[in-house]
Structures are given as structure tokens and as C-alpha cells.
Amino acid sequence: MMNYRAELVLSYRTRVKICGITRLADALAAIELGADALGFVFYAPSPRAVTIAQAKAIIAALPPFVTTVGLFVDAEVTEVQQTLAEVPLSLLQFHGDEPQNYCQQFAKPWIKALSMQPDVDIHAKIAAYDQASAILLDAWHPQLKGGTGECFDWRHWPKSQKPLILAGGLTPENVAEAIHLTQPYAVDVSGGVEASKGIKEFTLLQAFMAGVNAA
Template structure:
């Protein structure tokens, strides 16, 4: 009989832009926080504000790990930000046109998370070529790098064995049912814990993390 307790889902809160929100994420047990450097995103963060958040997180032991998100950033900008700011992982979008002709491993580093947009059923074979420690499976939106607030058909990813974070339209109200239905490695949220685009709602973040961690 296997008496091992099931692992609690990992939680990533993306688009953090201020110290208070970062501190709440840490106190509530978020596993990852995302700092979004995509120039067109309402969650875009400046290098100076990102530095303050990095210093706060690094001044305390333990999680969360710091994830830098790039989408349609120039390779030069990515290289510059990565060289200036301490971080754990780099998240990038599979179809980012700025990254089609570069050495991604050299530019993005050894610890990567590849975000892949789902618009049709996918198999393990379809995803085997994607690099990274784990994937983020998100709704399909060509205008943005994520944070659209749209749910995709979870049946499209049934049977996927690789570790992934489920993203796309999650919020405190539906995250438990999403985890129970999909059984992902973890969940990723941006707009679902906001009061308006780019403005995080502390109470929603707290409820999201607590609900996700309780969804076994």
C-alpha cells in the first residue's frame, strides 16, 4: 500500500510588480513569482522595480523562485536584464518571433520554462521537442504572451505525462476544480488575481494560493 501523501500543486503568480504583492506571495507559500518584461504587457515591470523585488525575495530564505518572462523582447534586452538581475528561471513563449533564430539555451540559460499555447488536442509526442524543466500550457492568444483570462478546452491536454503548469483563465473560484480535473504539476495565474489589467488584488492572491494548495 502506498502511503506517500500526494504532492501539493505548485503555484506560480505571474506579473508581480510591487513589494507588497511579492511579500504576500512568499508568506502564502507561492512556489514561483513571475516578473514580466514583455514590452506590450500591462504587467510589464521596469528593471529598477524588478531589482527591489529580487532583493526582497533573496533577503529571505526559501521559496518562491523568481521567473523572468520575456515575449517579443530583443535578444540584446534579454541578455542585458539577465546579466543585471538575479533570477532562477526564464519563461518564454514557444512561438515568440524574436527567438526563432537565436541559440535559446545560450540566451535563456539552463533553467527554462517553455509556454505553449493550446488551440487543438495535443499528445505527448507533440510536446516532446519543447525544452525546459516543465511546461506552461496556456490558452491561445497571438496578441499577448499570456494573461488573457481565457480558458482553453482541458480535454485537449488529457493524457499529457510531462510536468506542466496549467494556465489560462484560472481564478480563486475555479482553481480547485481545474486541478482536480486536469491534475497538473501546478497552476499559473495572472489576470485571475487582478482587480484590473496589471493591478493585483491581494485578497484574490491569498485565496488562489490557499485554494490551489488545498486541491488534492
């Protein structure tokens, strides 16, 4: 039987999602280094967007016990349904202005991304998505839906019974500090571990995971 100390350590382990995966080599490197989840962007305007065929091929080559996450931004219902019909996604992530009834219609666990917009009651926004598996908190930008490469003020991190995922401007240099300040359930990184948009860099992935483990 696992002792109490071991249980406590496991309960506080910060999970890691590497988002914006576009290549199998990057996916395998992230898994090798200990990532829990991989994110695939199904949003054409994003420089990290993948097609259904690309995502399907990458996921087919992954080992077991890896959570695959499909990211959508205000997508048509038929677009999400078509993607799910062809790509074996574990989890959905909605990064637009989707209401809860939209998010929960696909018979999949889902995450709702919320922007830490100034002067907005973040607790009320979280409460509006009480059926979400988790809430992802990202930096706010007036035009961009995530992927800004910017941080928000981590001192404004809310308290919630819902698992909270920290995103926005995370890098190998700041992730340990970010975890210390917020104590999130998980962290989500994309640009902070890239050589160029959509192309992950092994040494940055390695340094990022080291920062998470150090925290």
C-alpha cells in the same frame, strides 16, 4: 525518515506561480500565502511589464527560497542577456515562438509556454522542447501571447512525462476544479488575483491559495 504517506502527499502537491508581479507588497503577500514562484514580465506591450530596475529592486527585498521567473516574448538575445546581467532570476519563461535552441542558450533552466490551439498536435509541440524544465499550457488567442484571462478546455489536457503547468483564466472560483481535472505539476495565475492589471489583491490571493490547497 519521512514515511511513505508523507512522501506521497509531497509529490502530489500542486505548486503555485503568481505572475505579473509589479509591486514588492504583492510579492511578499504571495510568498506569505505560500506561493512557490513569482513571475516578472519583461515584455513592454503587457500591462504587467516591469523594467529591469523595478524587478531588481523587488527581488533584492525577497526572502530566500523563492523562485523568481523572468517572462520574455520573442525578445532579442541581447535583451535577455542584459536582464540576466542585472536581475537575479532563477528561471526563464518563453512565451513567444522561440525555438528550443534559442531557449537553451542562456545557461538557465527554462519553461516554454505553449498555446492550446485547436487542431494542433500538442504532444508534438511538447516533444519539440524536450530540454525544457517544464511546459506551460495556456489558452490560445490569435493576437495575444498569454494574459488573455480565458480558459481552454481542460478535458484536452495531455499526458506527458514533462512537468506541465496550467495557466489561462484561473481564478479562486475555478482553480480547484481545474486541478482535479488536469492534475498539473503547477498552476500559474495573474489576472485572476488582481484588483486591476498588475495590482494583486490580497483577499483574491488568499482565496486562490485556499482553492489550490482544497484540491
